Amino acid sequence: MKVLILATGQPSKHLINALEERGHTWEHHNPNHLYMLVSDSTSGYDRLYNGHSDLETPVRLLARNYDAVISRIGSSIDHGASILRHLNENLGIYSAQTADGIETASNKLKTTQKLSLNGVRVPITTYAKSPVHTDWLIDKTGGLPTIAKLLRGSQGVGVFILETPQAANTTLESFYKLEASIKLQQFIDAGSKDIRVIVVGDQVVASMERTGKKDFRANISQGGSGAKIKLNDEDKELCVKAAKSIGLEFCGVDLLKDKNGKSYVVEINSNMGTHSISVCGNWFVDLVKHIEQKSKKYKKENIKEEKQQIKNTFESTSSTIFSQTDKEVEELRNSSISRRLAKLESELLK
Missing domain, CATH: 3.30.470.20 (ATP-grasp fold, B domain)
Structure with missing residues (x-):
């Protein structure tokens, strides 16, 4: 496989070792250096370009050159997720992470909501923009001590324990004045x-x-x-x-x-x-083993879908060509479809 590593930092040596030990090649691109192009064509001519400052002119990244994307997006989440969505959905390249999944995981409140919606047990959680009933919000989580979390953050940053009424009032008042969004969560005594x-x-x-x-x-x-x-x-x-x-x-x-x-x-x-x-x-x-299996299936499904789209397009086009006989239209349609399908089949066999 040829893998595009979409990472905001340098790829981990462990990831590189895993790819190379399995006989795969890779290419690293920081999503912050990439330019997206969405075309006005209804047949799908969207593009992605490397716009690194070292380049005299942007260089196109060809979708057919990649079998899968591995995303390691640690900053600029919104932009990175948009680039990943373009790669997955517009260019048809598989990855084990979705843009929506990355955006959800980056927001602690949205994660809690999604988990609860799908029947996954989470600590009792409360959230408000600028509450005046802080005691009520704390009581709903089980009382003090309670956990306060900024909605974005990792590695334990932005997570606080509120143990006394004075600490709770002072901390929450400060955050609300700064318009920092936080959620309160039930304290689970897990022994640190x-x-x-x-x-x-x-x-x-x-x-x-x-x-x-x-x-x-x-x-x-x-x-x-x-x-x-x-x-x-x-x-x-x-x-x-x-x-x-x-x-x-x-x-x-x-x-x-x-x-x-x-x-x-x-x-x-x-x-x-x-x-x-x-x-x-x-x-x-x-x-890497998981991607080896899923990327093949993903590619086959995309090709099958594109085959159907090609057939539908030419069936629609042929019905509007009134100046040609039915036989000429049929020959044109079959010839064009055959060429496009042959190209798709060759891509599948690579």
Whole structure:
């Protein structure tokens, strides 16, 4: 396969190793350097160009040169997701992550809403723009202590525990004055531990228990430590369901387990860190194997759909050619369709 790595930073060495060990080639493009072109043609002539500052003129990225996209978008989410959507939907290139899934995962409130909608257990959550009934909002989450989270942020940044009425009032008042959107969430006493789970397709391929050292946050980036664990079947099903709920075939799912062993999904990460690889093994290998299977199926489905579109187009066109005999129209239609279908078949066999 030829893989386009769509990443806002340098691709992980673990990802590169996984691709090369499987015999694949790759090309890295930062979505912030790419230009999108949406054509006025109804037959689909949309384009994507590399607009890096080192280039004298933008260079077109040909869709036929790529079998799949691997997205690792950690910043400029809206733009990166728009580029990925163009690659997936307009240019027909497969990826294990959807633009909508990445956008949802980047918003903690939207993630919670989607999970709850699809029957995935989450901590009780409240949200308001500029509330005057903060005590009521806190009580609805189970009272103090409660967790306050900025709607965007990763690696434990923007997550606070509110333990006293004074701290809660001061913190919330400050955020609301700054017009910073936050949600309040039930405090799950998990003993400063959580579980980072890596999902690929229908499988859990890695799970690591993280233990916090500084405070209630267990993120490795916040000084926590990690240990490989084995999930039970119920938690595996929960994590796969959570990933599917927001449209991601590849992501990190964060679980909290309370004192009674009940599991809650608290976050989903589309651009999860690679700390767990040193503990659990290179889960990028599982991703590459998954893409090998899915990209072939995706390409076949796209070609089948395009074949039908070609037939429909020529059937519509031929009916408007009144100056030619029926025989001439039929010959023209069959000849044109045959050429287009032959080209599609050759692409499929590559």
